[in-house]
Structures are given as structure tokens and as C-alpha cells.
Amino acid sequence: GAGVSQTPSNKVTEKGKYVELRCDPISGHTALYWYRQSLGQGPEFLIYFQGTGAADDSGLPNDRFFAVRPEGSVSTLKIQRTERGDSAVYLCASSPEQGSTEAFFGQGTRLTVV
Amino acid sequence: DAKTTQPPSMDCAEGRAANLPCNHSTISGNEYVYWYRQIHSQGPQYIIHGLKNNETNEMASLIITEDRKSSTLILPHATLRDTAVYYCIVRVVGTASKLTFGTGTRLQVTL
Numbered sequence: 001g002a003g004v005s006q007t008p009s010n011k012v013t014e015k016g017k018y019v020e021l022r023c024d025p026i027s028g029h030t031a032l033y034w035y036r037q038s039l040g041q042g043p044e045f046l047i048y049f050q051g052t053g054a055a056d057d058s059g060l061p062n063d064r065f066f067a068v069r070p071e072g073s074v075s076t077l078k079i080q081r082t083e084r085g086d087s088a089v090y091l092c093a094s095s096p097e098q099g100s101t102e103a104f105f106g107q108g109t110r111l112t113v114v
Numbered sequence: 115d116a117k118t119t120q121p122p123s124m125d126c127a128e129g130r131a132a133n134l135p136c137n138h139s140t141i142s143g144n145e146y147v148y149w150y151r152q153i154h155s156q157g158p159q160y161i162i163h164g165l166k167n168n169e170t171n172e173m174a175s176l177i178i179t180e181d182r183k184s185s186t187l188i189l190p191h192a193t194l195r196d197t198a199v200y201y202c203i204v205r206v207v208g209t210a211s212k213l214t215f216g217t218g219t220r221l222q223v224t225l
Contacts, residue, residue, distance in 0.1 A: 105157025
């Protein structure tokens with residue numbers, strides 16, 4: 001398919017463990033966003049990449065969260081020392097370029113920290 | 115980005131028009147009104163956006179009041195597949211600005 005792909009679709013991890021969540025954006029899209037969605041809430045912005053660089057990381061909740069996009073396509077969201085409060089659906093979106101009107105979202109990764 | 119206010123839930127009979135309101139009284143002159151929807155267990159999906167003129171596409175129509183302080187998303191003939199959470203968002207276009215989601219309106223389309 002040509003959509004945004006996120007893997008895994010579900011991840012269960014123990015408190016304190018490290019996790020990586022992957023996002024494959026639509027080919028050629030230069031803008032990439034990560035959001036987090038808790039139950040009953042709208043998605044909450046985490047970080048935005050334009051190309052390889054993080055243009056806005058103001059939504060990352062603390063230094064346990066980190067994201068990379070080394071070649072300007074695939075991105076990985078990394079969470080260290082996971083806590084039960086990190087349990088949520090993590091959504092990735094991509095856009096053709098900075099300032100594009102439409103963002104295309106993936107299905108998300110449901111992270112459960114037990 | 116300006117805040118938006120939406121009713122938490124609405125019902126609509128299948129085949130009827132669904133009119134979803136949104137208040138954005140603090141919207142700035144360079145902010146557009148966007149609508150996204152999220153069907154259960156899926157990521158949000160773009161529907162439509164506008165600045166001050168009414169807009170229509172294959173999915174919906176967007177009516178923005180003259181003072182731009184409120185808008186209405188219209189699904190002309192709602193189907194069961196339109197059951198979703200609908201988010202009204204205001205955003206400056208042409209920048210790298212993020213989408214700021216509220217809690218949206220949960221639209222339930224019934225037989």
C-alpha cells in the first residue's frame with residue numbers, strides 16, 4: 001500500500017523497559033509528525049521532522065522520549081525506562097512538504113506498559 | 115493556535131444531513147479551519163479546510179460564518195460509515211505548524 005505504515009501495531013512491554021516504534025511515511029513526503037493519543041482524548045503532538053532534522057520537538061513530554069529520522073524517510077520513536085503512563089496509541093503522520101494542507105496518518109501503534 | 119469548542123456527541127439518522135458545529139472565536143486572520151475525522155481504531159483522516167469562503171469536496175461541505183468565529187461541517191447524506199470522532203482544528207497554513215486536536219465530536223449515525 002501507499003499509506004503511512006507503523007510497526008508494530010501492538011506492543012506490550014514491562015515497566016522500565018526500552019521500546020522503539022517505527023514509522024514508514026508515504027514515499028517522497030518530507031514532513032513527518034509523531035502524536036500520542038490516550039483513551040478518550042484527541043491526538044497530542046510530540047515532534048515534527050522536516051527532512052532529517054527535528055524542526056519542533058516541543059511536545060516530547062520528557063527526556064525519556066527521543067525520535068530520529070536519519071535518512072529523511074523512516075522514523076523511529078524511542079522511549080526509555082517506560083512507565084505505565086506511557087501507555088497510549090502512538091500515531092505517525094506525513095505530508096508532502098512543509099506547510100502542506102493535508103497530513104496522512106498511519107493506523108498507530110498501541111503501546112501498553114504493564 | 116486558537117482553541118476550538120465542539121459538542122461532545124451528536125446523533126444522525128442514516129441518509130440525513132449531519133451538521134457538526136465548531137466555535138473558534140479567537141481565530142486569527144491567517145488561520146484556516148480544518149476538519150479531520152477518526153474512525154474507531156484508525157488514524158485521523160483529513161476531510162476539508164477553508165479560510166473564509168465556503169468549501170465543498172466529495173466528502174463534505176464547510177460553512178464558515180462571515181466573522182469567522184464559527185463554522186459547520188456538513189455531511190449531506192450520512193451513512194453508517196460516517197460514524198467517527200470529528201475534530202475541528204484551526205491552523206496557520208504555510209508553516210510547519212502542528213495540528214492541535216481537541217476532544218472532538220463523536221458522531222453516531224443510526225439506522
